[in-house]
Amino acid sequence: GAVVSQHPSWVICKSGTSVKIECRSLDFQATTMFWYRQFPKQSLMLMATSNEGSKATYEQGVEKDKFLINHASLTLSTLTVTSAHPEDSSFYICSASGGRASREQYFGPGTRLTVT
Amino acid sequence: QQQVKQSPQSLIVQKGGISIINCAYENTAFDYFPWYQQFPGKGPALLIAIRPDVSEKKEGRFTISFNKSAKQFSLHIMDSQPGDSATYFCAARSQGNLIFGKGTKLSVKP
Numbered sequence: 001g002a003v004v005s006q007h008p009s010w011v012i013c014k015s016g017t018s019v020k021i022e023c024r025s026l027d028f029q030a031t032t033m034f035w036y037r038q039f040p041k042q043s044l045m046l047m048a049t050s051n052e053g054s055k056a057t058y059e060q061g062v063e064k065d066k067f068l069i070n071h072a073s074l075t076l077s078t079l080t081v082t083s084a085h086p087e088d089s090s091f092y093i094c095s096a097s098g099g100r101a102s103r104e105q106y107f108g109p110g111t112r113l114t115v116t
Numbered sequence: 117q118q119q120v121k122q123s124p125q126s127l128i129v130q131k132g133g134i135s136i137i138n139c140a141y142e143n144t145a146f147d148y149f150p151w152y153q154q155f156p157g158k159g160p161a162l163l164i165a166i167r168p169d170v171s172e173k174k175e176g177r178f179t180i181s182f183n184k185s186a187k188q189f190s191l192h193i194m195d196s197q198p199g200d201s202a203t204y205f206c207a208a209r210s211q212g213n214l215i216f217g218k219g220t221k222l223s224v225k226p
Contacts, residue, residue, distance in 0.1 A: 049212075109159045
């Protein structure tokens with residue numbers, strides 16, 4: 001139980017375009033979802049926290065107009081990277097908590113974004 | 117105050133040996149201390165976790181030792197195997213948010 005999926009697993013997009021990443025909790029209702037960013041050989045950095053039906057709370061230094069987060073249902077959250085630039089290339093990981101998963105965060109497999 | 121310091125940055129252990137990774141924290145409001153294992157290109161997976169009212173927790177070959185007074189906790193991997201080669205992250209939770217250590221890359225040599 002407590003499985004979290006992400007789609008796509010990897011994506012390549014051109015500079016200036018937008019890309020959407022989906023995060024789904026497959027077997028539990030995720031009242032809270034978290035989005036992280038991880039650069040190569042570095043730790044996970046929390047970007048934002050979203051509660052279902054509410055606006056996301058962004059960490060300091062994260063541009064909310066660039067990284068749009070939607071958590072419209074208890075099983076789906078999306079991260080849209082708008083007007084992507086090469087420096088946005090990174091590994092994006094979501095996690096979810098809620099329901100049976102309680103306060104534990106269960107992580108998705110990550111999405112590798114490359115902006116050319 | 118939110119920082120979690122992890123060491124060493126990298127670790128090489130012979131098969132069958134004990135791998136030890138240490139973490140330290142400052143914020144006494146942390147209420148939960150998980151360890152995650154991450155393979156290249158994959159998301160982190162929860163390995164084992166402990167709450168501050170417990171001094172030790174063991175699950176199979178993995179043990180967490182927790183020293184509340186010293187604000188330190190460590191992961192011990194007994195009988196380390198090549199399949200354990202991965203990056204390990206300690207974390208601490210405050211108000212529902214996880215703060216991660218910088219990670220330890222473990223290599224277990226056959």
